[in-house]
Amino acid sequence: MTDKYQTREERRKQLQSENNKKPKEKKPKGKKKGAKQIFKRIFLVLISLGIIGIIAGAITFAVMVKDAPELNESVLKDSISSTIYDKDDKPIEKIGAVNRDYVKYEDIPDLVKDAFIATEDSRFFKHHGIDPIRLGGAVIANFTNGFGSEGASTITQQVVKNFFFNQPQKTLSRKAQEAWLAIQLERKYTKQEIFEMYVNKIFMSENMSGVKTAAKVYFDKDLDELTLPEAAMLAGMPQAPNAYNPFKNPDRAEKRRNIVLSLMNQHGYINDSEMKEAQAASLTDSLVAEDKRETSDMKYDPFIKQVISEIEDKYPDVNVYTDGLEIHTTLDTKAQDYVDKVMYEGNIVEFPDEDFQAGISLLDTKTGGILALGGDRDPDVKLGFNYATENPRQPGSTIKPILDYGPAIEYLKWGTYETVEDKPTTYNDTAKTPINNFDNKFLGSMSIREALARSRNIPALEAFRAAGADNAQQFASNLGITLNEMYESYSIGGLGGKDEGITSLQLAGAYSAFGNEGVYNTPHSVRYFTLNDGTKINMEPESEVAMQDYTAFMITDMLKSVVNSAYGTGSTANVPGLPMAGKTGTTNYSTDEMQKYNIPAGASPDAWFAGYTTNYTMAVWTGYEKRQNYLRSNTVSNDQRIAQLLFKNIMQYISQDVETADFKMPDSVEKVSIEKGTYPARLASSYTPSSQILTEYAVKGNMVQKVSEKYNKLDPAKNAKASYDKDNDAVNLSWSYGDTSDVKFDVSVSINGGAAEQLTTTSDTSLKIAKPDPDSTYTFTITAKSSSMTSDAVSASVKVPAKLEEQPATDENETVDDDTTTDDQNTGTEEDKKNNNNGNGNGDNNGNNGNGNGNNNGNNGNGNGNNKDDEEADEPDENEDEPDENEADESTQTEDSADQTQQSTTTP
Numbered sequence: 073m074t075d076k077y078q079t080r081e082e083r084r085k086q087l088q089s090e091n092n093k094k095p096k097e098k099k100p101k102g103k104k105k106g107a108k109q110i111f112k113r114i115f116l117v118l119i120s121l122g123i124i125g126i127i128a129g130a131i132t133f134a135v136m137v138k139d140a141p142e143l144n145e146s147v148l149k150d151s152i153s154s155t156i157y158d159k160d161d162k163p164i165e166k167i168g169a170v171n172r173d174y175v176k177y178e179d180i181p182d183l184v185k186d187a188f189i190a191t192e193d194s195r196f197f198k199h200h201g202i203d204p205i206r207l208g209g210a211v212i213a214n215f216t217n218g219f220g221s222e223g224a225s226t227i228t229q230q231v232v233k234n235f236f237f238n239q240p241q242k243t244l245s246r247k248a249q250e251a252w253l254a255i256q257l258e259r260k261y262t263k264q265e266i267f268e269m270y271v272n273k274i275f276m277s278e279n280m281s282g283v284k285t286a287a288k289v290y291f292d293k294d295l296d297e298l299t300l301p302e303a304a305m306l307a308g309m310p311q312a313p314n315a316y317n318p319f320k321n322p323d324r325a326e327k328r329r330n331i332v333l334s335l336m337n338q339h340g341y342i343n344d345s346e347m348k349e350a351q352a353a354s355l356t357d358s359l360v361a362e363d364k365r366e367t368s369d370m371k372y373d374p375f376i377k378q379v380i381s382e383i384e385d386k387y388p389d390v391n392v393y394t395d396g397l398e399i400h401t402t403l404d405t406k407a408q409d410y411v412d413k414v415m416y417e418g419n420i421v422e423f424p425d426e427d428f429q430a431g432i433s434l435l436d437t438k439t440g441g442i443l444a445l446g447g448d449r450d451p452d453v454k455l456g457f458n459y460a461t462e463n464p465r466q467p468g469s470t471i472k473p474i475l476d477y478g479p480a481i482e483y484l485k486w487g488t489y490e491t492v493e494d495k496p497t498t499y500n501d502t503a504k505t506p507i508n509n510f511d512n513k514f515l516g517s518m519s520i521r522e523a524l525a526r527s528r529n530i531p532a533l534e535a536f537r538a539a540g541a542d543n544a545q546q547f548a549s550n551l552g553i554t555l556n557e558m559y560e561s562y563s564i565g566g567l568g569g570k571d572e573g574i575t576s577l578q579l580a581g582a583y584s585a586f587g588n589e590g591v592y593n594t595p596h597s598v599r600y601f602t603l604n605d606g607t608k609i610n611m612e613p614e615s616e617v618a619m620q621d622y623t624a625f626m627i628t629d630m631l632k633s634v635v636n637s638a639y640g641t642g643s644t645a646n647v648p649g650l651p652m653a654g655k656t657g658t659t660n661y662s663t664d665e666m667q668k669y670n671i672p673a674g675a676s677p678d679a680w681f682a683g684y685t686t687n688y689t690m691a692v693w694t695g696y697e698k699r700q701n702y703l704r705s706n707t708v709s710n711d712q713r714i715a716q717l718l719f720k721n722i723m724q725y726i727s728q729d730v731e732t733a734d735f736k737m738p739d740s741v742e743k744v745s746i747e748k749g750t751y752p753a754r755l756a757s758s759y760t761p762s763s764q765i766l767t768e769y770a771v772k773g774n775m776v777q778k779v780s781e782k783y784n785k786l787d788p789a790k791n792a793k794a795s796y797d798k799d800n801d802a803v804n805l806s807w808s809y810g811d812t813s814d815v816k817f818d819v820s821v822s823i824n825g826g827a828a829e830q831l832t833t834t835s836d837t838s839l840k841i842a843k844p845d846p847d848s849t850y851t852f853t854i855t856a857k858s859s860s861m862t863s864d865a866v867s868a869s870v871k872v873p874a875k876l877e878e879q880p881a882t883d884e885n886e887t888v889d890d891d892t893t894t895d896d897q898n899t900g901t902e903e904d905k906k907n908n909n910n911g912n913g914n915g916d917n918n919g920n921n922g923n924g925n926g927n928n929n930g931n932n933g934n935g936n937g938n939n940k941d942d943e944e945a946d947e948p949d950e951n952e953d954e955p956d957e958n959e960a961d962e963s964t965q966t967e968d969s970a971d972q973t974q975q976s977t978t979t980p
Contacts, residue, residue, distance in 0.1 A: 152396030152604060156379060158403040159441070159599075165376060167279065168393040175284040177268040181296050184283060186341040187307035188271065191332045193227040194339050197263055201228045201254035227270050228254040230310075233389075234273045275391050276306070277313040277320075290318055292360050300346065301353040304336065305329040314384055318359055320457075326355040365456075372412075374447025374458050375403055378597045381461075382611065396604035401597050402441030407434055407726050411444045414721060416451045421717045423449070424709060427701060430718060431459030431693040433580040433595070434726070437684055440584060440593025440613065442577070443726075465573040465693060468565040468657030469527045470680045473627050474582055476532040476563050477520055479539035479547045482623040487770035488521045488630055489746045489753040492531035499533075499560045507533060507564070510658075517751035521768065525633040525640040527656060529564045536563035550618035551582035551592055565657060579682050580691035585618045586627050587653070587684040589738065592618035621738040622771045628653045628735050629769055635683070645681050645716035647724045651734040654683020654719070658703075658712055665699070675702035679712040681719045686733045688726060692718045737769070744768045747780040754780035759862050786863035789817065789837075789854045794870035796844070803841040803870055805852050812837065818855045824848050847874040 153168030189196050195203050203226050225233065232253040257266060276286035286306050287293050293302070308328035309316045318325040330351045337347040379401055380392050392399070411432055414420045432446030447458035457463070480486045494515040498504040509529050523531035536544055541558040548555055553574055555562065567573050577595050585592040594613040602608050631653035635646040641656045657680035661671050677699055682691040692715040695703060703711035737743075747756040748764045753776050756765045760783045770776070789807040796803055809815065816835050822828040823845060831839070831852075844850060849871050856863040 152394060154392050154395065154397035154399060156376060156399045156401060158401060158405050159443070161400060162405075164372060164403065164405065167376065167380075168396075172272065172280065172282040173284040173288065174272055174282065175268075175295060177264045179295070180268075180271060180283075181298070181303075183300060183303045184271075184295055184298065184306070185267070187303045187332060187336060188267075188283075189227075190336040190339045190341055191307045192230070192310065194335075196227050196267070199226060199228075201256075201258035202226060202251045225250070226254065228257055228266055231266055231269050231273065232257060234391075234394075235269075237389075274310045275313050275393065276309055277317040279393055281394065289365075290360060291358055292364075299350075299353075299358070300342065301329060301333070301350040301355070302358055304332040304350065305355060308332040312388065314381070318355060319362075319365070320462075322356050322359075329355065372403065372405075372408055373451075373456075374445040374460060375401075375408060375442070375597060377447070377458055378442065378445060378461055382596060382598050383601065386611070387609070390603075397601045399601040400599045402436065402439075402443060402599060403597070404434075404443035404726075407722075408444040410725050411446045411722060412451070414718060415446045415449050418449075420721055421714060423714070424704075424711050427696055427698075428711070428714075429459050429695060429697060430715075431461075431463050431576040432718065432722070433460045433575075433577040433691050434722065435580050435584050435595055435689045437584045437587040437687055437689045438593075440581060440595050441599070442595055442597040443688070445577075459576075459693065461575055461577045463693065464575050464578075465678050465695065466565055466567055466659045467574055467579060468659045468678060468680055469529075469532075470579060470655045470657035470682045470691075471562070471565045471567065472524060472527075472532045473586065473631065473655060474548050474551060474553065475544045476535040476539070477524055477630065478586075478619065478623055478627055479543045480520070480535040481626050481771070482547060482619050483539055483543045485622075485771040485774045486520065486535075487744060487753070487768060487774065487776065488626050489519045489744065489766070489768040489770075489776070491517055491752045492520055492523050492534045493517055494523065494528050494530050497530045497533065501560075519746075519753065519768070521630045521633055522639065524630050524655075525637050527634075527641045533560060533563045536560065547619065548582075550616070551585055552594060553578055553582055565659060576680075576682075576691040576693045579680070580689050583655075583682045583684050583691065584689035586624050586631070587686060587689055587735070588624070589621045589736075590617060590619040590624035592616050620740065622740040625735060625738055625741055626769050626771075631655055631683070642681065642683070642716060644713050645683060645719045645723075647720055647727065650685060650723070650727055650732055652683055652685045652723070653735070654681060656681055656716065661702070669700040669702075671700075671702050672704075674705040676705065676712055677702060679703050679715045681715040683719055683723070685723070685727065686735060687730060688723065690719055690723060692716075694718070740772050741769050742772045742775060744770045744775050746776070747782065750780050750782070752776075754778050754782075756780060757783055759783040759785055761857075761862065782860050784861045786815065786856045786858060786861045788863045788866050789856055790866075792852070792854055792866045792868040794850060794852055794868040796870050796872050798873075801843055803844045803850055803872065804838070805841070805854075805868060806838040807854055807866070807868070809837055809856065814858050815856050816858075818857060820853045822851045822853075825851075828853060844872045846872055848872050 153166050155163050156165045156167065158164050193203070193206075195206065206226070229250045232250050236253060237250070261269075272282045272284075274283065275281050276283070276289075278289055280286060280289060283306055284295055286309070287295050287298055287302070290306070291298065291302050298306070305316075305318060305325060305328070308325070308331065311328075315321060316325045316328045333342070333347045333350050336342045337344060342350075379399060383390055383392055383397075383399070390397070411434065415430060415432070426449075429449055430446055432444070433442065434444040435441065436443055445458070445460045447460045448456055450456070477486075480490070494509070494517075496506070496514060498506050507529055510527070514530070515526070515528065518526075518528070518531065520531065520535060537560070539547075541560075544563075545555055545558050555567070559566075581592070581595040584595075593615050596611060596613055598611040600608055600610045600612070632651075634640040634642040634656065635652060635654050636643070642654050645654055645656075646652070657678075658676040659678040661669075661675065661677060665671065666673075666675075678693065678695045680691070680693055682689075684690070694711070694715040695701075703714075705712050744767075745756040746753045746766045746768045747760050748766050753768070755776060755778065757779050760780060764783070787810065789809050792805075792807040794803060794805045805819070807817075809817075812835060816833050817837070818833050819831045819839060820828045821831050821841075828851075839852075841850070849869060851867055851869040853865045853867050855865045
């Protein structure tokens with residue numbers, strides 16, 4: 073098969089013709105057009121979302137502001153006082169009769185206006201109630217650092233907040249309502265009127281409002297007399313009035329003032345030179361002198377100051393002076409009245425001089441509620457310095473239960489008998505600084521009970537080291553005492569050097585946990601308060617278990633020894649009959665201070681006493697504001713005991729007519745009988761004399777196991793025999809023993825099966841009882857003992873026959889002349905006079921009236937006495953150790969006359 077022939081030219085034309093018939097390739101021309109469409113769609117979506125957002129925002133805003141208060145003009149003019157109630161909900165004080173001098177806008181100097189505007193709202197004259205620029209910055213800060221981290225409130229919003237809102241809230245709803253009312257306020261009032269409202273309403277601490285009043289109180293000046301540094305200080309206060317109060321916190325107030333000056337410079341109100349000069353000015357030099365500051369007639373000033381402080385610290389947006397609060401406190405007015413009497417009058421406890429100060433904190437042991445405060449000895453100071461709550465000092469030895477013995481019991485389960493050594497010791501510092509006791513002596517081995525009661529420093533350090541610094545730090549933290557660093561010197565109260573320490577309120581809070589079975593409650597003065605709108609705000613803290621109940625009980629029992637033992641340092645504070653525990657504390661001057669201020673040896677800058685019952689806990693600090701004034705320790709004027717006297721008088725007063733239970737031993741603790749003088753401690757043996765046994769306590773399951781071998785059993789007496797001598801009407805007791813050179817014999821008697829009574833302790837082996845009770849059985853018990861051992865007892869009994877009636881005389885020779893003394897009336901020999909009563913007469917020594925004769929001591933009636941009168945039966949006469957020679961002779965004669973005696977029975 074052949075194809076049709078085509079020339080080259082024909083083939084070329086045909087190929088060209090076919091190519092022309094093919095469709096041309098399309099170029100990709102849709103990319104640009106597609107991108108535009110996507111952008112348009114995104115834009116439309118964003119517009120839609122924006123519209124939806126605006127609508128949603130508007131709806132949300134409307135919902136938030138629908139409950140906003142009305143812009144009531146009367147509210148802009150009035151403030152409401154707050155009422156304070158005691159623990160029984162009885163009103164005790166009204167605060168908030170506002171101390172305010174009103175100032176009009178035109179009377180406010182430009183210097184004051186500039187300072188406040190630069191600090192609080194630099195765009196005040198440019199915005200319409202809210203500042204979008206400032207708001208944007210705050211929103212970014214809040215997203216970055218969390219809601220509430222930075223505010224955006226304008227002066228207008230602050231006026232709204234101060235007048236219309238008193239409930240402490242930082243919520244979006246609250247901010248929306250503030251913004252809404254701020255816009256309305258700007259529409260109704262001029263900027264000048266709003267600024268006038270602001271500077272007259274702002275709280276400036278010290279129970280006052282308004283900048284004009286503040287200028288008078290702090291500087292004793294009118295507004296137009298203020299200097300630049302003074303105006304700047306006032307402008308810095310509204311953010312935190314109490315924190316920047318120059319009377320209380322001058323350092324913080326000065327730092328805040330300098331920030332205000334920087335802001336004034338930043339916004340062009342002052343130049344660099346003016347700023348630096350003002351920042352260099354002394355704040356305290358321009359303040360009103362302390363002795364010229366206003367005084368207060370507030371009855372419970374220190375306590376009410378604490379109430380105000382607690383509310384403002386926890387709820388800074390609440391103003392107790394203007395918000396109409398109903399504040400229900402823990403105040404015990406009876407206790408507070410007595411504390412005030414003791415502090416102010418000075419006739420219950422005598423103070424050395426007017427400058428002497430005291431800080432007293434009285435708590436409810438179970439709840440931590442503050443019942444009374446002694447804050448200052450000057451009753452006229454207006455909300456002044458509170459020595460109970462604002463005076464951190466070194467606690468001295470009162471810290472030992474907290475940092476030393478408490479942790480040792482808690483973490484190591486030491487018993488109260490644990491042995492520690494009072495011996496020469498140094499701190500573990502590079503200088504190997506020696507640690508001393510207050511008396512510069514070392515007492516050797518002792519129990520931790522004795523070491524705490526005697527307030528020995530070196531054993532306390534030993535306990536601190538054993539428990540460990542970390543455990544001690546944690547234990548203190550559990551009791552409300554935060555220590556950022558720990559040094560061995562802290563173990564004896566040297567907290568943070570001479571410039572830091574703890575307050576009496578903190579110390580009382582810590583000690584209350586010991587008395588509350590280990591449960592800690594933060595000291596507090598406010599139970600709850602209600603806002604003007606009826607909202608109730610609870611202020612009572614949550615209880616926390618700070619330690620095991622065994623630690624609380626054992627520390628408490630050891631602290632009992634501080635006040636009621638013969639060697640305790642706190643005996644002056646003891647209230648007889650009241651179950652209580654406590655600890656003394658004093659601090660020292662350095663050698664440099666003693667030389668600088670010419671301070672004598674033994675003087676102290678601080679003296680403490682902290683103690684408690686199951687009802688009340690109290691910590692008392694005493695000392696002076698200035699460290700160069702010291703507490704004396706001489707016998708004539710022992711200022712260091714005043715803290716104990718204050719404690720005793722107040723505790724005794726508040727505890728009268730109140731049932732005070734003793735501290736209950738928990739199931740986690742067991743009693744332990746320890747033999748006195750054993751180091752390490754040993755259990756008392758069955759032969760340990762009762763006088764040598766101490767009752768101590770141990771954590772259950774951790775009791776010492778070893779028994780003392782100091783006291784052993786002696787051989788008992790032998791051949792014990794009791795007989796009745798009819799002719800001499802006497803009972804003779806005798807026994808035999810080997811070597812009696814180091815042995816004495818305890819002799820007791822029971823008559824007719826009655827209770828045994830101690831007769832004597834003697835070195836002899838015989839005893840005579842004259843004129844025994846007729847028709848009676850005498851049972852004697854004889855126990856041999858030495859300085860460290862005792863024997864089993866042996867007994868001997870004898871029956872005294874009934875006495876026969878005398879026959880009348882029948883012979884003239886038997887007639888008794890009236891002037892002749894019969895046997896029954898014979899006064900006896902001189903020796904008899906010392907020891908016996910014959911007939912109806914009285915002996916010269918210890919006898920009682922009766923018809924019988926006693927051997928040393930007679931009893932009333934016809935019988936024979938024991939060692940002394942019944943009232944003194946437990947106290948053997950020292951003279952009885954050496955029997956009378958005549959008695960010994962008579963005993964020998966009686967034993968030889970066996971045919972005249974009633975035989976005895978002997979029981980081994």
